[in-house]
Amino acid sequence: MTFETVHVDLPGRAYDILIGAGILREAGQHIAPFLRRKRVAIITDETVAGLHLATLQASLDAAGIAHSALALPPGEATKGWAQFSRTVEWILTEKIERSDLVIALGGGVIGDLVGFAAAVVRRGVRFVQIPTTLLAQVDSSVGGKTGINTAQGKNLVGAFHQPTLVLADTGLLATLPPRDFLAGYGEVVKYGLLGDAAFFEWLEVNGPAMAEGDIDKRNLAVRRSCEMKAEIVMRDETEQGDRALLNLGHTFCHALEAATGYSSRLLHGEGVAIGCALAFETSARLGLCAQEEPSRVRAHLAAMGMKVALKDIPGDLPDADALLALMAQDKKVLDGKLRFIMARGIGAAFVTSDVPQDVVGGLLSEELARR
Secondary structure, three states: OOOEEEEEOOOOOOEEEEEEOOHHHHHHHHHHHHOOOOEEEEEEEHHHHHHHHHHHHHHHHHOOOEEEEEEEOOOHHHOOHHHHHHHHHHHHHOOOOOOOEEEEEEOHHHHHHHHHHHHHHHHOOEEEEEEOOHHHHHHHOOOOEEEEEEOOEEEEEEEEOOOOEEEEEHHHHHHOOHHHHHHHHHHHHHHHHHHOHHHHHHHHHHHHHHHHOOHHHHHHHHHHHHHHHHHHHHHOOOOOOHHHHHHOOHHHHHHHHHHOOOOOOOOHHHHHHHHHHHHHHHHHHOOOOOOHHHHHHHHHHHHOOOOOOHHHOOOOOOOHHHHHHHHOOOOOEEOOEEOEEEEOOOOOEEEEOOOOHHHHHHHHHHHHHOO
C-alpha cells in the first residue's frame, strides 16, 4: 500500500509521519528497520487495546518482532504521576534498553505519557507514536512535546523527546465516537485559524464530509495539519518563538480543563475550539481583527456541532477571576506576563503579551453570565 509521508527534518532527530488507512496492519514492517534486536514494548489504554492491539501485535508477529504490552486506564486522569510511575517501572521491568523501541498506541494521553516515560528511562529510549485519535494524529503525536498533568496545571512536567517514527492510520478514526472525532477537529481548525486561511475555507466546505467519514478528506486534513505543525517545529523545536503559535486557543483551554478537573465534562479538543473562539473574540475587542472573524469562527464550529462557548460546558465553572488565576499558571508565562496568541484575521495569528487583563476578564464574565 502507498501512504503519504510528511518529513520532520530536525538535525540528528529527523523522522517521518506516514499517513493513510491501513498502516497499522503493516506497522511491523515499518518499525523493523529501526530495531537492533527484534523486540518492542507497547503501551496503550484499555479501550484502544480492545480495538486495535491485536492488529498491531499481528503485524509485529509477521515481522518477527517480539512484544509485550501494558494497558492503562483510559481518560485524561491517567496522565498523572501515578500511571507515569507505573509505566516507567514497567518499562524497566521489561528490560527495555536504549537501543530498543517503546510504542505508544493510543490518543494524546498515551502519546504524551509514554513519550515522557521514554524520555527519562535510561536517560532516553526511542519511541514510536501510533496515534489512534484525530487529535493525536494532527497534533500531540508530532513535534516531541511529552508530559503529564499535575495539581497545578496541565503539561507542567515533561520533556522534549522526538519520536523515531509516527504511523497515523486514518482508518482507525472510524472507531472514534463522534464526540471524540469532533474534539480532534478542534485542533484541525486551529491550523487554519493560525496560519492558513485557504485551509480554513476548505474546512468550511469539507468539514461535514470529513465528520461523516470521507477517508480522502480525512487524509488531506491530517496531512495538511501535520505539514503545518512540522514546518513550525522545524523552525522552533523548543518553543522559543514561532512554536507558541500552535497554542492558539490553549491558554483559555487549559484553564477550562483545570476548572473542570480534566474530566469528561470538557475534552481537550473541545476546550481548544472554545479557546480559539475566545481568542478571536478578544482580538476583535482589541481592534486587531474585524468582528466578522470571531463570528465566522463560531459559525463554523457550530455548524460542525461543536462546543463554541462557556455555556456549552456542563456543570459549574469558577468565576472570571478564578479562571484568570488558572490562566496565569500556564507555561506560556514569560517574565511574569502571560503570552497570548491573538489574531489579525483568520490565518494570521501572532504571539503577544500586550493583552489587558481587564479585557480578558470582561469577556469571561460576559461568557459566564450567558450560562
